[in-house]
Amino acid sequence: MGMAFTSTGPSGLPALPFSLQAFRELAGFGFLGWSPGNLYTLLRSVWQTFLATALVILLAYPAAYYIASRPTRWRPLLLLAVVVPSWTNQVIRSVGWMNLFAPGTPISDFAVLIGLTEPRMGLFPSQFAVIVGLVYNFLPFMVLPLYAAFERLDHAQVEAARDLFASPLAVFRHAVFPQTLPGLMAGTVLVAIPAFGMYVVTELLGGGKATMIGNLVARQFADATNWPLGAAGAILMILATVGGLWVLRRLGRRLGGDREVVL
Structure with a gap:
């Protein structure tokens, strides 16, 4: 953590004196003035994490309800079908x-037909492909708690509400x-936190085209050789997780009322 508060030496490695320059670079204030590339990466990380988590919730709720409403003998097989894809490597x-x-x-041909992409371009690489990949990778982590x-x-x-003619x-x-709020909160933690730092x-x-904070941190340590900036990005990821x-x-306490939501 202390590396984030050092200066960047001539070789890109940490050097004294201590400085907050790495955090200023994250906010877009580099040595050459306003350079919002890193700030855009942070905002993109938040947006893509939010969008992927929301889509996972929309898909996981009906899937979890369907599995729970099936006969007991079929539930293990349905859960296995959800979990098996996650047994393979992310790569x-x-x-x-x-x-x-x-x-x-x-x-890709269907995407061209409906206007999502240009002919001979495909859907890869794109932000759309990243969102699909995030949803696919983290869907089981929402289905299981729900x-x-x-x-x-x-x-x-539920039956009492229906007897009182409540709408669906x-x-x-x-x-x-x-x-189901406790399951939703647990699933959101399991999805949003690793998705934010996905590499x-x-x-x-x-x-x-859809770089996130995890890619930014990795590149500072590998290609750019700017270790203080990479360390500052890692600290930001930790703070984002805690926050x-x-x-x-x-939110769970406010929405749950008397129900305790343990995270």
């Missing part, structure tokens, strides 16, 4: 998406959502 999964999004594939929450669901409350949205809002998916599927946990804990 292998990302390369698979690279092949699917390459020019000339049915998916499934556990749905298994403990008090169906008497009202049933979900007042009877289902409060009971492999963004490096392979983004091709430099995110604090926000989610407060």
